[in-house]
Amino acid sequence: MIKCSISDVKQYEGQEVLIKGWLYNKRSSGKIQFLQLRDGSGFIQAIVEKSRVSPELFELCEHLTQESSINVVGRVRSDKRAPSGYEMDVIDVVVNQLTEDYPIALKEHGVEFLMDNRHLWIRTERQSAILRIRHEIIKSAMEFLNNHGFIKADAPIITPATCEGTTDLFEIDYFGESAYLSQTGQLYAEACAMALGKVYTLGPAFRAEKSKTRRHLIEFWMLEPEVAYLEHEGNLELQEKLVSYIVESVLKNRILELKAIGRDISALEEIKIPFERMSYDDAIKTLKNNNFDIEWGDDFGSPEETFLANLYKKPLFITEYPKHCKAFYMQPNPNRPEVVLCDDLLAPEGYGEIIGGSQRIHDYDLMVQRLEEENLPMDIYKWYLDLRKYGSVPHSGFGLGIERTVAWICGLDHIRETIPFPRMLYRVTP
Numbered sequence: 001m002i003k004c005s006i007s008d009v010k011q012y013e014g015q016e017v018l019i020k021g022w023l024y025n026k027r028s029s030g031k032i033q034f035l036q037l038r039d040g041s042g043f044i045q046a047i048v049e050k051s052r053v054s055p056e057l058f059e060l061c062e063h064l065t066q067e068s069s070i071n072v073v074g075r076v077r078s079d080k081r082a083p084s085g086y087e088m089d090v091i092d093v094v095v096n097q098l099t100e101d102y103p104i105a106l107k108e109h110g111v112e113f114l115m116d117n118r119h120l121w122i123r124t125e126r127q128s129a130i131l132r133i134r135h136e137i138i139k140s141a142m143e144f145l146n147n148h149g150f151i152k153a154d155a156p157i158i159t160p161a162t163c164e165g166t167t168d169l170f171e172i173d174y175f176g177e178s179a180y181l182s183q184t185g186q187l188y189a190e191a192c193a194m195a196l197g198k199v200y201t202l203g204p205a206f207r208a209e210k211s212k213t214r215r216h217l218i219e220f221w222m223l224e225p226e227v228a229y230l231e232h233e234g235n236l237e238l239q240e241k242l243v244s245y246i247v248e249s250v251l252k253n254r255i256l257e258l259k260a261i262g263r264d265i266s267a268l269e270e271i272k273i274p275f276e277r278m279s280y281d282d283a284i285k286t287l288k289n290n291n292f293d294i295e296w297g298d299d300f301g302s303p304e305e306t307f308l309a310n311l312y313k314k315p316l317f318i319t320e321y322p323k324h325c326k327a328f329y330m331q332p333n334p335n336r337p338e339v340v341l342c343d344d345l346l347a348p349e350g351y352g353e354i355i356g357g358s359q360r361i362h363d364y365d366l367m368v369q370r371l372e373e374e375n376l377p378m379d380i381y382k383w384y385l386d387l388r389k390y391g392s393v394p395h396s397g398f399g400l401g402i403e404r405t406v407a408w409i410c411g412l413d414h415i416r417e418t419i420p421f422p423r424m425l426y427r428v429t430p
């Protein structure tokens, strides 16, 4: 007997296969039962016809309940109406566990109930499709970087100080001393770039943000490439290439999942290089022309970002923000020191920021001056200053938020569905 996963059944048309999985749903029309099976790799409909199976098997199937774990032997048949193009005719079923009183019915539930049952909610077709797309996004991003000579060099999660200021930090007791959960791996990625040239870190980031929005998690994952001898323009190009590669990979490898969640695929097919660009100055003008109450020097909030992110079908770079809107380490534009060589990449369809990037200050004195201006503790940044002391070179990088990218590519309203177990304000369970 061939044991196969549902995603592979197409290779076995006409043959008998064994699928080990769970009963997702069941319909019956008297003489025929339609079992919808899932096994983690996908979904398939298995048909039990009274005239073709023993009375015992037919009766056993009548008693199967949602989420019972079962082994099903059946013959694979192509069927144009099935989403995956295949169905199977059941020959035998073995029950591993008959589930009783499964709490999540396949009907509408309130969000809080679903969040309380997140450990079960992720079994649904929609949630598992989102998590498979999440995997594809991470996999393809790493694939792109690995294929372009990047070394994965991870940053510590426990850090002595803050990257960008002391707000929103989770403090922990480190053998009697204060330490913090990392908000970004960037400073360490910079050190690794000076050692290895092109690197990336992929890790969790923690921000004790007291704001309750659709875009913010307390714990999220960030991919942070950092490259020595790379300047602002090259940094933008790297971001475009990476993001378009991710979208291309999802379209190529996860089309069934995109369809299962009802994503508008044509919107993703628009995501081609080059992306749109707009300077911060022009963004302010555009916002003012559209009746936003905003002045040069203000940072953008959600409404501004959503508006800008709705202007085009492709992702939009907003470049060269005022220095004081951004973190201390960003390189000022030499011709206009009040703005820095940075970018926010806004995803279209109103999604907003998925990446923040910049060229970093490589001049020692300038970095000292910026740390002083921001009142940051010089001793903690001593090692970071060393990078500007010994063989300093222009370098650039960016942070791509995995969950923001998942939300956009999947077309989700809320970031809570983008990660198996979201950590949000007022929720640390399950």
Ligand code: ATP
Pocket (backbone or CB within 6 Å): 207, 209, 215, 216, 217, 218, 219, 220, 222, 353, 354, 355, 356, 357, 399, 400, 401, 402, 403, 404, 405
């Ligand atoms: P925002 O302006 O939306 O608060 P940020 O500018 O504070 O984001 P960065 O410090 O630039 O974020 O971090 C890089 C990327 O990490 C962001 O572009 C975003 O994709 C992601 N990110 C930041 N904060 C969060 C969060 N709380 N939850 C999920 N993703 C986040």
Ligand code: MG
Pocket (backbone or CB within 6 Å): none
């Ligand atoms: Mg923020």
Ligand code: MG
Pocket (backbone or CB within 6 Å): 344, 353, 356
């Ligand atoms: Mg931002």
Ligand code: MG
Pocket (backbone or CB within 6 Å): 344, 353, 355, 356
């Ligand atoms: Mg940012």
